Amino acid sequence: SQQGEEDPQALSIQEGENATMNCSYKTSINNLQWYRQNSGRGLVHLILIRSNEREKHSGRLRVTLDTSKKSSSLLITASRAADTASYFCATNTGGFKTIFGAGTRLFVKA
Amino acid sequence: EAQVTQNPRYLITVTGKKLTVTCSQNMNHEYMSWYRQDPGLGLRQIYYSMNVEVTDKGDVPEGYKVSRKEKRNFPLILESPSPNQTSLYFCASSLNSGAGQPQHFGDGTRLSIL
Numbered sequence: 001s002q003q004g005e006e007d008p009q010a011l012s013i014q015e016g017e018n019a020t021m022n023c024s025y026k027t028s029i030n031n032l033q034w035y036r037q038n039s040g041r042g043l044v045h046l047i048l049i050r051s052n053e054r055e056k057h058s059g060r061l062r063v064t065l066d067t068s069k070k071s072s073s074l075l076i077t078a079s080r081a082a083d084t085a086s087y088f089c090a091t092n093t094g095g096f097k098t099i100f101g102a103g104t105r106l107f108v109k110a
Numbered sequence: 111e112a113q114v115t116q117n118p119r120y121l122i123t124v125t126g127k128k129l130t131v132t133c134s135q136n137m138n139h140e141y142m143s144w145y146r147q148d149p150g151l152g153l154r155q156i157y158y159s160m161n162v163e164v165t166d167k168g169d170v171p172e173g174y175k176v177s178r179k180e181k182r183n184f185p186l187i188l189e190s191p192s193p194n195q196t197s198l199y200f201c202a203s204s205l206n207s208g209a210g211q212p213q214h215f216g217d218g219t220r221l222s223i224l
Contacts, residue, residue, distance in 0.1 A: 040218070041218070042114070042200055043153075043215045045212040096158055096166065097158070097168060097169075098143075098213065099155070100145070100152045100153040102152035
């Protein structure tokens with residue numbers, strides 16, 4: 001069973017617009033991470049947010065975490081064509097496993 | 111350059127013919143892991159290793175074996191591959207396994223089992 005599930009499955013926006021992706025999970029977590037995957041490549045770590053944090057920023061990325069709703073969101077501001085990729089959330093429950101969701105495919109039109 | 115290297119990148123083979131996908135990292139990471147990625151299912155963990163000679167099953171270990179004799183290497187072995195193991199495979203490593211550290215991924219190995 002999947003711990004993290006992203007929403008929407010796919011998103012198409014114009015360059016310059018903001019993109020928001022959501023992740024819901026089922027059990028209590030130690031931390032939640034977001035990764036990006038360009039077509040045909042490995043995943044690249046973007047940002048990690050711990051269970052006791054509510055918001056985190058990194059450049060044009062903003063991640064929020066609501067542990068009461070078991071959900072997180074990733075906001076990419078002022079999107080660029082180069083942001084076109086799949087985005088995955090991954091949760092860790094404190095053990096050795098990290099569980100990935102199915103991902104959101106983002107397409108940014110120039 | 112810090113990296114995780116997988117070989118081969120692409121492989122087409124037949125049912126039952128044993129194969130090994132190698133994975134090597136040059137970052138002195140303790141934790142290594144194998145995932146498979148299938149459309150609509152995201153990444154599913156096959157096996158992971160917390161350190162040399164310490165491995166454990168992930169969510170989909172059936173049909174796979176691993177070994178961790180050296181810190182840098184973590185090969186994935188398919189003793190008798192079957193068509194349902196056709197997938198995109200990723201190896202990843204992190205500094206240690208504590209509290210879900212960020213993982214570094216290889217570029218993937220696309221396996222086709224006919």
